[in-house]
Amino acid sequence: MNNSIILKNRPEGKPSMDNFHFKETEKPAAEEGEILLKAIYVSVDPYLRGRMRDEKSYIPPFKLDEPISSMIVAEVVESNNDNFKQGDFVSGMLEWKIFQTSNGEGLNIIDKELAPLSAYIGILGLTGITAYLGLEKIGKLKKGETLLVSGAAGAVGSVVGQIGKLKSCKVVGIAGSDEKIRTLQQKFNFDAGINYKDTEDMETSIAKACPDGVNVYFDNVGGEILDAAIANMNKYGRVINCGAISLYNAKEQPAGPRLETTLIKKSLSMQGFTVRDYFEDFPAAIKQLGEWLKNDKIEYEETIVEGFNQIPQAFIDLFEGKNKGKMIVKVA
Amino acid sequence: MNNSIILKNRPEGKPSMDNFHFKETEKPAAEEGEILLKAIYVSVDPYLRGRMRDEKSYIPPFKLDEPISSMIVAEVVESNNDNFKQGDFVSGMLEWKIFQTSNGEGLNIIDKELAPLSAYIGILGLTGITAYLGLEKIGKLKKGETLLVSGAAGAVGSVVGQIGKLKSCKVVGIAGSDEKIRTLQQKFNFDAGINYKDTEDMETSIAKACPDGVNVYFDNVGGEILDAAIANMNKYGRVINCGAISLYNAKEQPAGPRLETTLIKKSLSMQGFTVRDYFEDFPAAIKQLGEWLKNDKIEYEETIVEGFNQIPQAFIDLFEGKNKGKMIVKVA
Numbered sequence: 001m002n003n004s005i006i007l008k009n010r011p012e013g014k015p016s017m018d019n020f021h022f023k024e025t026e027k028p029a030a031e032e033g034e035i036l037l038k039a040i041y042v043s044v045d046p047y048l049r050g051r052m053r054d055e056k057s058y059i060p061p062f063k064l065d066e067p068i069s070s071m072i073v074a075e076v077v078e079s080n081n082d083n084f085k086q087g088d089f090v091s092g093m094l095e096w097k098i099f100q101t102s103n104g105e106g107l108n109i110i111d112k113e114l115a116p117l118s119a120y121i122g123i124l125g126l127t128g129i130t131a132y133l134g135l136e137k138i139g140k141l142k143k144g145e146t147l148l149v150s151g152a153a154g155a156v157g158s159v160v161g162q163i164g165k166l167k168s169c170k171v172v173g174i175a176g177s178d179e180k181i182r183t184l185q186q187k188f189n190f191d192a193g194i195n196y197k198d199t200e201d202m203e204t205s206i207a208k209a210c211p212d213g214v215n216v217y218f219d220n221v222g223g224e225i226l227d228a229a230i231a232n233m234n235k236y237g238r239v240i241n242c243g244a245i246s247l248y249n250a251k252e253q254p255a256g257p258r259l260e261t262t263l264i265k266k267s268l269s270m271q272g273f274t275v276r277d278y279f280e281d282f283p284a285a286i287k288q289l290g291e292w293l294k295n296d297k298i299e300y301e302e303t304i305v306e307g308f309n310q311i312p313q314a315f316i317d318l319f320e321g322k323n324k325g326k327m328i329v330k331v332a
Numbered sequence: 333m334n335n336s337i338i339l340k341n342r343p344e345g346k347p348s349m350d351n352f353h354f355k356e357t358e359k360p361a362a363e364e365g366e367i368l369l370k371a372i373y374v375s376v377d378p379y380l381r382g383r384m385r386d387e388k389s390y391i392p393p394f395k396l397d398e399p400i401s402s403m404i405v406a407e408v409v410e411s412n413n414d415n416f417k418q419g420d421f422v423s424g425m426l427e428w429k430i431f432q433t434s435n436g437e438g439l440n441i442i443d444k445e446l447a448p449l450s451a452y453i454g455i456l457g458l459t460g461i462t463a464y465l466g467l468e469k470i471g472k473l474k475k476g477e478t479l480l481v482s483g484a485a486g487a488v489g490s491v492v493g494q495i496g497k498l499k500s501c502k503v504v505g506i507a508g509s510d511e512k513i514r515t516l517q518q519k520f521n522f523d524a525g526i527n528y529k530d531t532e533d534m535e536t537s538i539a540k541a542c543p544d545g546v547n548v549y550f551d552n553v554g555g556e557i558l559d560a561a562i563a564n565m566n567k568y569g570r571v572i573n574c575g576a577i578s579l580y581n582a583k584e585q586p587a588g589p590r591l592e593t594t595l596i597k598k599s600l601s602m603q604g605f606t607v608r609d610y611f612e613d614f615p616a617a618i619k620q621l622g623e624w625l626k627n628d629k630i631e632y633e634e635t636i637v638e639g640f641n642q643i644p645q646a647f648i649d650l651f652e653g654k655n656k657g658k659m660i661v662k663v664a
Contacts (some may be wrong), residue, residue, distance in 0.1 A: 050597070073563040075376075236609075246593045258586040260554040260576045263604030265382070270602045272595030 151220030202228035301325025483552030534560035633657025
């Protein structure tokens with residue numbers, strides 16, 4: 001038998017188990033030109049919340065009563081396609097199913113010897129690439145500048161900060177617990193951390209942690225933390241709007257202070273960043289990240305939850321900040 | 333005798349005559365190395381409102397009890413400086429005084445034969461350069477794209493739209509009267525115009541005027557018009573935040589919808605633009621604008637008010653949209 005996870009209805013506000021449905025089906029067979037895949041590691045990511053809304057975005061919304069998809073590492077258990085052989089491991093955008101078939105399009109064969117399989121949906125996958133290309137393409141980070149990162153203990157944020165240190169910048173991270181702040185400083189080499197949950201005035205806390213102001217702000221959370229960061233930006237500062245997890249569950253259009261006069265006064269830029277816009281730069285990013293990984297220049301953290309049935313809960317837990325680093329579900 | 337205009341107190345909300353004070357002084361004499369200048373044309377600009385606030389910005393605030401300054405075209409009436417001779421005309425950042433001395437620093441000698449003197453604080457001055465470099469440096473406007481401009485009948489906006497047409501784009505302008513909209517279409521060659529004062533739903537009006545969406549939005553006004561423009565932006569759209577006249581007189585921090593999720597979804601960029609950041613590009617901009625002007629490729633409009641005493645009122649009238657094109661005060 002096979003199992004798949006279906007979007008039963010669209011979340012209003014915070015997602016819950018009610019939004020998902022497990023559906024048992026037959027195990028499919030690989031037809032001519034196809035491969036049969038067995039899921040091993042499934043990535044759950046905050047951006048998936050956006051795809052659960054029925055609205056236009058950079059990728060189409062998930063359809064009701066159809067399986068959800070995300071980045072998955074899978075094993076080829078049967079192949080009728082010359083590009084793949086049984087026992088290969090692949091990564092790609094796949095459906096939340098234990099078994100599925102594919103014509104191989106969009107899948108990459110990955111090397112189990114070079115890095116653990118789970119790394120291919122983390123540091124060597126979209127999260128690592130997002131950190132690298134966001135800084136490279138939009139942040140244009142220069143030696144000696146101050147880099148501020150929110151969601152700093154998350155999958156993307158922890159890589160962002162380490163790249164900042166590799167580029168000889170001062171790096172300050174914002175995260176939601178003292179334990180996470182300790183990890184930022186001890187494991188990821190951040191210069192300082194701010195626990196937003198016990199901070200009364202973010203603007204002042206950022207000012208204290210960044211006495212020379214902020215040159216680049218890598219934003220994974222949006223909302224009031226973004227406002228506080230912008231108040232601390234230096235002239236010609238750059239904001240990489242990579243995520244806005246604090247707003248994803250909002251039921252109404254969130255309001256906040258208007259930013260346009262500040263943008264003008266400080267010649268600031270804010271730019272929405274979606275890693276999918278930079279496909280042609282993926283190989284260079286993976287090469288650089290792989291080198292850093294090989295030379296122990298970069299660390300990563302994973303929260304691995306076991307069991308296919310745990311996928312929805314692992315996704316829900318992202319919004320409580322229950323993950324450290326990349327949240328991954330191990331299927332088998 | 334001489335006359336100067338002093339900042340008596342800082343406006344709260346809309347500026348009024350009470351904020352200004354006329355002060356009679358002696359006519360100064362040019363010392364060794366100096367020139368004596370007589371003001372001819374004085375530029376009044378919305379951005380001066382920002383300098384009347386006591387807060388950090390891209391240029392320092394005006395000081396209380398001291399003269400205000402702006403772009404001025406003046407005649408050299410006496411020279412003890414080898415770089416200037418009596419009868420020369422210059423443009424530069426000068427004080428609101430009938431007569432003043434200068435060591436010549438920052439002043440450009442201008443050519444009365446090439447263009448009327450007033451053009452040097454308009455189309456060939458900061459306003460023309462702002463339009464040109466804003467589009468060039470941040471808008472990166474490409475042939476066939478749709479360009480939306482607010483404050484379109486103003487000094488900067490009317491040039492922005494014409495450059496858009498010269499670059500083979502579809503150009504839509506937003507302005508505050510039917511007469512202004514007619515001018516945009518008949519004199520400045522805009523494809524369409526929206527009178528925001530008789531529009532109930534800006535978002536829908538922009539959608540109708542820009543059926544292919546907006547690629548570049550040149551914003552001179554900020555506020556709700558900016559929100560409506562952003563709702564109509566295409567993927568990879570660019571917002572040039574050049575001005576926010578709708579907010580300059582606000583007494584409290586204005587609020588509005590949060591934009592970060594939209595920036596991410598559409599890979600949009602918003603960038604604060606201050607022409608002073610691009611000094612090194614001024615000569616190229618002036619050269620291009622001068623060529624267009626010589627070949628009748630570009631039109632400009634001026635609202636010229638007569639009399640030194642009218643400077644404060646002309647400035648105040650900017651916020652009522654009483655100008656068409658560049659607002660200029662003719663002193664003598």
